[in-house]
Amino acid sequence: MQWILQKFEDTVKLATALERLGIGYSWHKVVPFVGDLDPEPVVADRNKVVLFGTYSLWRYAERMAYRPGVFRLSPFLHQACWHPYLLNGPDALLLQLKDIPKRLAGETRDWFLRPVDDAKQEPGNVKSASEIIALADRVLALDEDEIPMGSLRHDTELMLTRPVRILKEWRLWVVDGRIVTYSLYKEGSRVVYRPEIDPEAYEFASRMVALHPGYAQAYVLDVCLTEEGLKLLETNCLNAAGFYAADLQKLVGAIEALPAP
Numbered sequence: 001m002q003w004i005l006q007k008f009e010d011t012v013k014l015a016t017a018l019e020r021l022g023i024g025y026s027w028h029k030v031v032p033f034v035g036d037l038d039p040e041p042v043v044a045d046r047n048k049v050v051l052f053g054t055y056s057l058w059r060y061a062e063r064m065a066y067r068p069g070v071f072r073l074s075p076f077l078h079q080a081c082w083h084p085y086l087l088n089g090p091d092a093l094l095l096q097l098k099d100i101p102k103r104l105a106g107e108t109r110d111w112f113l114r115p116v117d118d119a120k121q122e123p124g125n126v127k128s129a130s131e132i133i134a135l136a137d138r139v140l141a142l143d144e145d146e147i148p149m150g151s152l153r154h155d156t157e158l159m160l161t162r163p164v165r166i167l168k169e170w171r172l173w174v175v176d177g178r179i180v181t182y183s184l185y186k187e188g189s190r191v192v193y194r195p196e197i198d199p200e201a202y203e204f205a206s207r208m209v210a211l212h213p214g215y216a217q218a219y220v221l222d223v224c225l226t227e228e229g230l231k232l233l234e235t236n237c238l239n240a241a242g243f244y245a246a247d248l249q250k251l252v253g254a255i256e257a258l259p260a261p
Contacts, residue, residue, distance in 0.1 A: 001023070001048050001049070001050055001255060001256050001258075002024075002026075002041075002043060002044065002045070002048055002049045002050070003018055003023065003024070003025035003026070003050055003052070004025070004026055004028055004037070004041050004049060004050070004051045004052075005025050005026065005027055005028070005051075005052050005053060006027075006028060006029065006030060006051075006052065006053025006054060006057065007027050007029075007053075008053065010242055010243045011052050011053060013243055013248060014052055014243070014248055014252070016248075017248035017249045017251075017252050018252060020249060021249060021252055021253070023252065023256070026041060028041060030053070030054065030056065030057070030060075033148070033149065035056065035059050035060050035063075035149070036060065037060060043064075043066070046064065046065050046066055046067065047067045047260055047261050048067075048260070049061075049066035049067065049068075049069060050066075050068055050069065050070075050239070050255060051066065051069060051070055051239060052239050052240070053239070053240065054150070054240055055070075055150070055237050055239070055240040056149060056150045057070050057239065057240070058070035058072055058237075058239075067261045068217060068218070068255075068258060068261070070237065070239045070240075071216055071217055071218040071219060071237060071238050071239060072216070072237065073215070073216050073219055073235055073236075073237055074215075074216075075116045075117050076232070076234055076235040077092065077094075077116055077159060079212055079215065081211045081212050082208065082211065082212065082232055085204075085208060085230075085231060085232045086231065086232050087161075087164060087166075087224060087226065087231035087232065087233050088112065088159060088161040088164075088233075088234075091161075092159045092160065092161045093111075093159070093160040093161065094116060094157060094158070094159055094160075095157070095158055095160065096154070096155050096156065096157055096158070097136050097139055097140070097152055097153065097154055097155070097156045097158060098136070098140060098154045098155065100132060100133060100136040100158070101133050101136055101137060101140070104129045104132060104133050105133070107129035108128075108129060109128075109129060109162075110126050110127065110128050110129070110163055111126070111127060111128075111129065111132060111160040111161065111162070111163070112124065112125070112126050112160070112161045112162070112163050112164070113125065113126070113127050113132055113158060113159070113160055114158070114159055114234070115152075115156055115157065115158055115159070116157040116158065116159050117157070121150060121151055121152045121153075121156060122135075122152055122158075124234070126163045132160070135152075139151075139152045139153070139154065140154060164226055164228075165226065165227060166186070166224045166225070166226055166233075167187075167188060167224075167225045167226060167227070168184065168186065168187050168188075168198070168201070168224060168225040169184070169185055169186040169187075169222060169223075169224045169225075169233065170182055170183065170184050170185065170197050170198075170201055170205070170222070170223055170224070171183050171185055171220055171221070171222050171241070171242075171244055171246070172197070172202075172205045172220070172221045172222075172223070173218075173220055173221075173238060173246055173251050173254075174209055174216075174218065174219050174220070174221055175217070175218040175238075175251070175254035175255060175258070176217065176218070176254065176257070176258055176259075177209065177213055178209070178254075179202070179205060179206060179209060179221075180247075180250050180251055180253075180254040181195075181246040181247040181248075181250045181251050182195070182196075182197045182202070182205075182246065183195055183196075183197075183243075183244035183245040183246045184196050184197060184244075184245070185242075185244045185245075193244045193245040194245050195245040195246070195247060198225070200230065201223055201225065201230055204223060204230040205221055205223050208221060208223070208232050209221065215235075216235075217258065218238045218254075218255065218258070219235050219236065219237070219238050220235060220236040220237070220238050220241040221235055222234050222235070222236065
Protein backbone atom coordinates (compact mmCIF):
# COMPACT_ATOMS: atom_id res chain seq x y z
CA MET A 1 0.00 0.00 0.00
CA GLN A 2 1.24 3.52 -0.79
CA TRP A 3 0.74 5.85 2.19
CA ILE A 4 0.16 9.56 1.46
CA LEU A 5 0.20 11.73 4.60
CA GLN A 6 -0.69 15.31 5.46
CA LYS A 7 1.46 16.38 8.41
CA PHE A 8 -0.26 16.66 11.80
CA GLU A 9 0.68 15.40 15.27
CA ASP A 10 -1.33 12.22 14.73
CA THR A 11 0.03 11.47 11.26
CA VAL A 12 3.57 11.88 12.63
CA LYS A 13 2.70 9.04 15.03
CA LEU A 14 1.40 7.06 12.06
CA ALA A 15 4.65 7.68 10.17
CA THR A 16 6.60 6.29 13.13
CA ALA A 17 4.52 3.10 13.03
CA LEU A 18 5.07 2.80 9.27
CA GLU A 19 8.83 3.16 9.74
CA ARG A 20 8.86 0.43 12.38
CA LEU A 21 7.09 -1.86 9.93
CA GLY A 22 9.44 -0.94 7.06
CA ILE A 23 6.62 0.65 5.03
CA GLY A 24 7.28 3.76 2.97
CA TYR A 25 5.23 6.96 3.03
CA SER A 26 5.36 10.54 1.71
CA TRP A 27 4.41 13.95 3.13
CA HIS A 28 2.18 16.37 1.22
CA LYS A 29 0.46 19.71 1.75
CA VAL A 30 -3.04 20.45 0.50
CA VAL A 31 -3.19 23.47 -1.81
CA PRO A 32 -5.80 25.86 -0.30
CA PHE A 33 -9.11 26.22 -2.20
CA VAL A 34 -7.81 23.97 -5.01
CA GLY A 35 -7.41 20.71 -3.10
CA ASP A 36 -4.38 19.44 -5.05
CA LEU A 37 -1.41 17.96 -3.20
CA ASP A 38 2.02 19.54 -3.04
CA PRO A 39 4.21 17.87 -4.09
CA GLU A 40 2.03 15.84 -6.45
CA PRO A 41 2.49 12.19 -5.45
CA VAL A 42 3.97 9.70 -7.89
CA VAL A 43 1.61 6.72 -7.64
CA ALA A 44 2.59 3.27 -8.82
CA ASP A 45 -0.84 1.61 -8.47
CA ARG A 46 -4.07 3.61 -8.02
CA ASN A 47 -5.68 0.57 -6.36
CA LYS A 48 -3.11 0.53 -3.54
CA VAL A 49 -3.17 4.05 -2.14
CA VAL A 50 -4.38 5.33 1.23
CA LEU A 51 -4.42 8.95 2.44
CA PHE A 52 -4.39 10.28 6.02
CA GLY A 53 -4.91 13.87 7.13
CA THR A 54 -7.92 16.16 6.91
CA TYR A 55 -11.28 14.76 5.85
CA SER A 56 -11.24 16.97 2.75
CA LEU A 57 -8.63 14.61 1.23
CA TRP A 58 -11.55 12.45 0.09
CA ARG A 59 -12.18 14.86 -2.77
CA TYR A 60 -8.63 14.46 -4.08
CA ALA A 61 -8.75 10.68 -3.60
CA GLU A 62 -12.02 10.44 -5.54
CA ARG A 63 -10.80 12.73 -8.32
CA MET A 64 -7.65 10.64 -8.74
CA ALA A 65 -9.57 7.32 -8.41
CA TYR A 66 -7.32 6.12 -5.58
CA ARG A 67 -8.42 2.99 -3.75
CA PRO A 68 -8.98 2.51 -0.92
CA GLY A 69 -8.04 6.20 -0.74
CA VAL A 70 -10.26 7.64 1.99
CA PHE A 71 -12.85 5.42 3.68
CA ARG A 72 -16.02 7.48 3.37
CA LEU A 73 -19.09 6.81 5.52
CA SER A 74 -22.82 7.25 5.35
CA PRO A 75 -24.12 9.25 8.36
CA PHE A 76 -24.46 6.96 11.37
CA LEU A 77 -27.81 8.56 12.21
CA HIS A 78 -29.28 7.08 9.03
CA GLN A 79 -28.38 3.47 9.95
CA ALA A 80 -31.64 1.95 11.19
CA CYS A 81 -30.00 -1.12 12.75
CA TRP A 82 -28.13 1.15 15.21
CA HIS A 83 -31.06 3.36 16.20
CA PRO A 84 -31.93 1.48 19.43
CA TYR A 85 -28.36 1.88 20.69
CA LEU A 86 -27.53 5.48 19.80
CA LEU A 87 -26.73 8.01 22.49
CA ASN A 88 -28.26 10.64 20.24
CA GLY A 89 -30.97 8.57 18.62
CA PRO A 90 -33.56 8.94 15.89
CA ASP A 91 -35.47 11.44 18.10
CA ALA A 92 -32.69 13.98 17.51
CA LEU A 93 -33.63 17.33 16.02
CA LEU A 94 -32.21 17.55 12.48
CA LEU A 95 -32.05 21.02 10.97
CA GLN A 96 -30.33 22.76 8.11
CA LEU A 97 -28.23 25.61 9.45
CA LYS A 98 -30.39 28.21 7.65
CA ASP A 99 -33.44 27.04 9.65
CA ILE A 100 -31.80 27.30 13.09
CA PRO A 101 -32.42 30.99 13.96
CA LYS A 102 -36.17 30.64 13.46
CA ARG A 103 -36.45 27.15 15.01
CA LEU A 104 -34.47 27.98 18.18
CA ALA A 105 -35.82 31.51 18.67
CA GLY A 106 -36.82 31.95 22.32
CA GLU A 107 -35.11 28.71 23.43
CA THR A 108 -33.08 28.85 26.64
CA ARG A 109 -31.85 25.25 26.97
CA ASP A 110 -28.48 23.78 26.08
CA TRP A 111 -28.05 21.40 23.14
CA PHE A 112 -25.43 18.93 22.00
CA LEU A 113 -24.64 19.97 18.44
CA ARG A 114 -22.79 18.25 15.59
CA PRO A 115 -23.03 17.95 11.79
CA VAL A 116 -24.97 14.90 10.61
CA ASP A 117 -22.32 13.89 8.09
CA ASP A 118 -18.67 13.18 8.83
CA ALA A 119 -17.14 16.31 7.34
CA LYS A 120 -16.20 17.82 10.74
CA GLN A 121 -17.23 21.36 9.81
CA GLU A 122 -18.00 21.82 13.51
CA PRO A 123 -16.82 19.53 16.33
CA GLY A 124 -19.52 17.93 18.46
CA ASN A 125 -20.05 19.99 21.60
CA VAL A 126 -22.64 21.41 23.98
CA LYS A 127 -23.81 24.96 23.32
CA SER A 128 -26.64 27.15 24.54
CA ALA A 129 -29.43 27.94 22.08
CA SER A 130 -28.21 31.54 21.88
CA GLU A 131 -24.68 30.38 21.02
CA ILE A 132 -26.02 28.10 18.29
CA ILE A 133 -28.13 30.91 16.82
CA ALA A 134 -25.10 33.22 16.87
CA LEU A 135 -23.05 30.56 15.06
CA ALA A 136 -25.75 30.21 12.39
CA ASP A 137 -26.06 33.97 12.01
CA ARG A 138 -22.30 34.30 11.35
CA VAL A 139 -22.50 31.72 8.56
CA LEU A 140 -25.71 33.11 7.08
CA ALA A 141 -24.15 36.60 6.93
CA LEU A 142 -21.80 35.24 4.23
CA ASP A 143 -22.68 34.59 0.62
CA GLU A 144 -22.33 30.90 -0.21
CA ASP A 145 -19.42 31.57 -2.58
CA GLU A 146 -17.52 33.30 0.26
CA ILE A 147 -17.56 30.19 2.47
CA PRO A 148 -14.33 28.14 2.37
CA MET A 149 -14.43 24.46 1.44
CA GLY A 150 -14.98 22.27 4.48
CA SER A 151 -16.78 24.96 6.52
CA LEU A 152 -20.38 25.16 7.68
CA ARG A 153 -22.72 26.22 4.89
CA HIS A 154 -26.30 27.47 4.71
CA ASP A 155 -27.60 23.96 3.91
CA THR A 156 -25.36 21.98 6.31
CA GLU A 157 -27.55 19.50 8.18
CA LEU A 158 -26.99 19.63 11.94
CA MET A 159 -28.09 17.30 14.72
CA LEU A 160 -29.26 18.76 18.03
CA THR A 161 -30.00 16.58 21.06
CA ARG A 162 -30.27 16.90 24.82
CA PRO A 163 -26.89 16.75 26.60
CA VAL A 164 -26.21 13.47 28.42
CA ARG A 165 -23.70 12.83 31.22
CA ILE A 166 -21.02 10.48 29.88
CA LEU A 167 -18.87 8.46 32.28
CA LYS A 168 -16.34 6.98 29.82
CA GLU A 169 -15.67 7.21 26.09
CA TRP A 170 -13.73 4.78 23.89
CA ARG A 171 -12.69 4.77 20.25
CA LEU A 172 -12.36 1.52 18.30
CA TRP A 173 -10.86 1.07 14.84
CA VAL A 174 -12.77 -1.34 12.61
CA VAL A 175 -11.13 -2.72 9.46
CA ASP A 176 -12.68 -5.35 7.18
CA GLY A 177 -15.38 -6.17 9.72
CA ARG A 178 -13.24 -6.59 12.82
CA ILE A 179 -11.99 -4.43 15.66
CA VAL A 180 -8.21 -4.14 15.34
CA THR A 181 -7.34 -1.66 18.11
CA TYR A 182 -9.00 0.65 20.65
CA SER A 183 -8.37 3.47 23.12
CA LEU A 184 -10.00 5.09 26.12
CA TYR A 185 -10.09 8.84 25.46
CA LYS A 186 -12.30 10.36 28.12
CA GLU A 187 -13.13 9.50 31.72
CA GLY A 188 -15.79 11.78 33.16
CA SER A 189 -14.70 15.29 32.26
CA ARG A 190 -11.01 14.33 32.00
CA VAL A 191 -9.34 13.66 28.66
CA VAL A 192 -7.21 10.53 29.14
CA TYR A 193 -5.58 8.42 26.45
CA ARG A 194 -4.96 4.83 27.51
CA PRO A 195 -4.86 1.64 25.38
CA GLU A 196 -7.65 -0.03 27.34
CA ILE A 197 -11.35 -0.78 27.21
CA ASP A 198 -13.83 -2.31 29.67
CA PRO A 199 -14.79 -5.87 28.63
CA GLU A 200 -18.48 -4.91 28.53
CA ALA A 201 -17.73 -1.96 26.24
CA TYR A 202 -15.67 -4.14 23.90
CA GLU A 203 -18.49 -6.71 23.73
CA PHE A 204 -21.03 -3.94 23.05
CA ALA A 205 -18.86 -2.47 20.27
CA SER A 206 -18.40 -5.91 18.75
CA ARG A 207 -22.18 -6.32 18.61
CA MET A 208 -22.52 -2.94 16.91
CA VAL A 209 -20.00 -3.99 14.25
CA ALA A 210 -21.76 -7.32 13.73
CA LEU A 211 -25.14 -5.59 13.38
CA HIS A 212 -23.91 -3.65 10.33
CA PRO A 213 -21.30 -5.77 8.50
CA GLY A 214 -21.58 -3.80 5.26
CA TYR A 215 -21.31 -0.31 6.74
CA ALA A 216 -17.79 0.53 5.49
CA GLN A 217 -14.52 -1.20 4.67
CA ALA A 218 -12.87 0.67 7.53
CA TYR A 219 -14.12 3.19 10.08
CA VAL A 220 -13.85 4.49 13.62
CA LEU A 221 -16.55 3.60 16.14
CA ASP A 222 -17.00 5.65 19.32
CA VAL A 223 -18.93 4.12 22.20
CA CYS A 224 -19.60 5.46 25.67
CA LEU A 225 -20.81 4.51 29.13
CA THR A 226 -23.65 6.62 30.51
CA GLU A 227 -25.83 6.39 33.60
CA GLU A 228 -28.30 4.58 31.33
CA GLY A 229 -25.72 2.03 30.13
CA LEU A 230 -23.55 1.63 27.05
CA LYS A 231 -24.38 3.66 23.95
CA LEU A 232 -23.09 4.13 20.41
CA LEU A 233 -21.83 7.69 20.30
CA GLU A 234 -20.89 8.13 16.63
CA THR A 235 -18.79 6.84 13.75
CA ASN A 236 -15.95 8.75 12.12
CA CYS A 237 -13.78 8.60 9.01
CA LEU A 238 -10.76 6.50 9.93
CA ASN A 239 -8.44 8.59 7.72
CA ALA A 240 -9.13 11.81 9.62
CA ALA A 241 -9.88 10.68 13.19
CA GLY A 242 -7.53 11.17 16.14
CA PHE A 243 -5.50 8.11 17.12
CA TYR A 244 -5.43 8.65 20.89
CA ALA A 245 -3.64 5.58 22.35
CA ALA A 246 -4.41 3.14 19.52
CA ASP A 247 -1.89 0.48 18.50
CA LEU A 248 -0.96 1.99 15.15
CA GLN A 249 1.13 -0.97 14.04
CA LYS A 250 -1.95 -3.18 14.33
CA LEU A 251 -3.98 -0.59 12.42
CA VAL A 252 -1.39 -0.33 9.64
CA GLY A 253 -1.20 -4.12 9.40
CA ALA A 254 -4.96 -4.41 9.03
CA ILE A 255 -5.09 -1.77 6.28
CA GLU A 256 -2.16 -3.36 4.46
CA ALA A 257 -4.04 -6.67 4.51
CA LEU A 258 -7.19 -5.31 2.86
CA PRO A 259 -8.11 -7.14 -0.35
CA ALA A 260 -7.57 -5.28 -3.60
CA PRO A 261 -10.73 -3.65 -5.06
